Amino acid sequence: MMESLLIANRGEIARRILRTAKRLGVRGIAVYSEADAEAPFVKEADEAVLIGPAPARESYLVQAKILEAARKTGAQAIHPGYGFLSENAEFAEAVQKAGLIWVGAPPSSIRAMGLKDAAKRLMQEAGVPVTPGYLGEDQSEARLAAEAAAIGWPILIKAVAGGGGKGMRRVDRAEDFLGALTSCRREAAASFGDDRVLLEKYILNPRHIEVQVFGDQQGGAVHLFERDCSLQRRHQKVIEEAPAPGMDPATREALCAAAVRAAKAVDYVGAGTIEFIADGSEGLRADRIWFMEMNTRLQVEHPVTEEITGEDLVEWQLRVACGEPLPKTQDQITMKGWAMEARLYAENPAAGFLPSTGRLERLHLPSWFYPPDDEKMRFGVHCRVDAGVEEGGEVSPYYDPMIAKLIVHADTREEAARNLAMGCAQVQVWPVKTNAGFLVRAASDPDFIAGRIDTGFIERHAERLVPDGEPPLVVMQTAVLDLTREKSRNLWSPGPWDRLQGFRLNADSAPRAEIWIAGGVRWVDLEADPQKIASGAQLSLNWFFSGEEDRVVFYHGEAWAFRAPTADDGAEGAGAEGGGEIFAPMPGLVVSVEVAEGEKVAKGQKLLTLTAMKMEHALAAPFDGTVTRLAVKAGDQVTESALLAAVGRDEEGAA
Structure with a gap:
């Protein structure tokens, strides 16, 4: 085992790796940007090195700065976490060239699986089933259109070098193909510098199922069962679970065996994930599950695999990177119970899931909670929390807005879903907005509990899953x-x-x-x-209690x-506080405007009325002054936080 480890990442994954390093007696070294100077992972590390300004391109993505930090601190190894440089073959090679241990996939494996078309050809040669489609070199419009028609509609256009949903389009009709192709290529070129595409048959009831694999330097490879990541929004995972609902033993054996073949085909070392797409229209069947791609790193959702197997995957990574054989053989790896993970994001579902940033005046995450009137669980339920921030900290606009991952484990899937919903309901965050209420609804949804899920679940049930912002x-x-x-x-x-x-x-x-x-x-x-x-x-x-007068109420994850x-609010309602701009408190319809630009108004005088959620909201002048701007008129539909009007203080009324 190495004696010191530098973590080339931040937030919750840096803390996660540090926990294992500390348990194993390995000195943990953090690198951080100026924005993360007070972050928990920096304080928890044995040593920390500032590597640059807040933007990732000036800090966490600068290979030279990370390698220099490793040299200065005497680090023996570098763990890239996930994201940032974790799947960068050039960085992996630079780490090894510097004489350091790279806790990640071999550069050759990263390259082999980095391009979707090449990876699929390799999988076909290894006997791994791939989605029907076209992977050819001929990228002419005529050839691609002909191949799409031969595959059969609907089809999916995917950027060869893509990821994260970029450069991807579904096409349902031949007449829409060329327009979608042009758009897809343009986006792929802008995102990846490569406009090549491949075509796949679009699966109408898609399930996203992935298998955790591990390889060592002696040529050994095993799997640690599957995860289901079908609950997604815009190709981003929201709730993950292990095992996959509806997976019978025979299908599991065939799927996991294919994943191990895939890992061996690229001489894989370390933690990796083989991602499959399944046609769930007739349940999960081995002949209806196809290879999609391989992630050559540790996954965000790895905790659910740890919960059902009892294994520490970061420890496995460290041991394998040091040349040790896999800690267990395939027949020694067992699975028990059910685990689920929810990603708690700083975002506002009622406003189209826009990111929310700022200081966390209140942050309560449930390590334990006690369900009411439940004799079986009277001793409480444990909720594993992998969080990157703490109360009083900041959610920065520079990085991913994930606050934490909430993970639960239970004997059955129904129990796990109930526990996850109750755990998310305990979340208290203020004033930053989160998706906790959305997660409560998703985990409590009857179709989710029944296992009737696919990648379109959230979009299909958006009306009942997305909070409208109105308090019950x-x-x-x-x-x-x-x-x-x-x-x-x-x-x-x-x-x-x-x-x-x-x-x-x-x-x-x-x-x-x-x-x-x-x-x-x-x-x-x-x-x-x-x-x-x-x-x-x-x-x-x-x-x-956020102040002498204010009360912040937390209810089922929302706030x-x-x-x-008070008299300051006026008889008809309150407007903006402190300034003269009046903003829409929520999406709504302007039903009346009571004043005109240039008109003098008194504090508390009604300016306009907004109707939302079947309720009228009168917005008033915050102080004596003159209406300097009217940004709306009666009949306008406005979004939350839209500017409605502005009042300027009269000179004699200025403080």
Whole structure:
């Protein structure tokens, strides 16, 4: 075993590798950019070296800087993690040329599997089934169009040097082929500097199944069973699990044997993944599963394999890189139970999954949680958390927005899915937005629990999986109850805050209250009995106090900020705070505009009204001043955070 190891990566994978290194008594060395100076992986390393500014192209992707850091610290080996330089054959060769141990695939294997067309030819020669398609050198439009027609529609155009969904198009009709081909080539050239493509038969009910393989320097190769990564959004994995649902022993044996043949065909050393695409329309069958590509590195989803096998794959990597034989033979590797992993991202599902960045004022991730009223699991459920950040840290705009991976293990798939949903429901993040609520919905979905999944699952069920940004009624009711208790001992007593009785013709009056959320004031219908509100929210809500007046409510992985309206909010609603720009608190329709540009307005005066989620939101002037801009008109549909209007302070009103 080496004595020192430099990790040429960052975030959660750097921490993951450091944990194993520390357990094995190996000195762990980190490299970091200026943006990561206070990151947990830097603090946890035995030694850390600054290698440049925040952009990866000026730090983590600069081979010379990493090699110089290894020289200065006396590192004996370099582990590239995943991403960045992990599948860069030139870097692997440079590490070896410097006399260091490369904890990764051999450069020859990386090159052999780096181009999709060459890799498929190699797999065909090794007896590994590949998706029907065209891999020829003739890249003329006429030849490609003819081959596409011969394969049969729909087909998939894929960039030869592609990855991550770039340079990929599905084509359903002959008349659409040339347009898609041109677009695909243009994107491939821009992304990879190579506009060559291959054609594949498009699988209508595709399942993404991959096999974890391992090779050593003595020529040995084994598999550690399969994973199912079918839950994807725009070709990016969201939830992974092991084993694959619906996989019978005979199909598993055939699939894993093909994966081992693939590894041996390229004299593979270290951790790798053979990715397959399966036609799941008639269940998983060995004759309906085809090779797709090989990832010559450790995968993001490797923890689910570790959970079902009990093996530490990073330890295996270190031992194999040092020349040791594989820790176990094939018949010694066993599988137990079911594991699932969810990727917790800093993104806003309600706004098209746009990344969200900033300081993590609150970050709670569940290492243990206790399901309610569950005798079988009364001792709690363990949730493995591989996180790259901690509370008080920053989600940087320079790198992947993944906050953490949440991994659970159980005896059955149904139990694992339930545990994953409950684990994601415990997540508390503020003010950065996350996909935790989306993950709760996905893991709880009846079709997911039943194993009715394919790569189109999320798109097909988007309406019921993507949160709309509107807090559930029980959340708003409970927030009103809590905030009102701060204002008055009696929830139903009269007063400016306690305007609970609405007036409606030909209908009974109902208890109502105002509450501030997302830049505006809402009327909230309440239960007549406050105890019903409290009991309805029992065991569901968590509170985080971000200030004297604000309440941040966490509910099933989602978060909202509330406070009691004040005189500063005006009678009709709240506008922007602190500045004169008024933004849309959520996507909606502008139903009325009450002012004109150049008009003088008073603080709290209604400027316009937005309707969203069947509720009207009046947006008001934040201070006395003049309307300097109206960016919308009645009838306009706006997106969340869109600029609606701006108010300038009058000179005499300036502070």
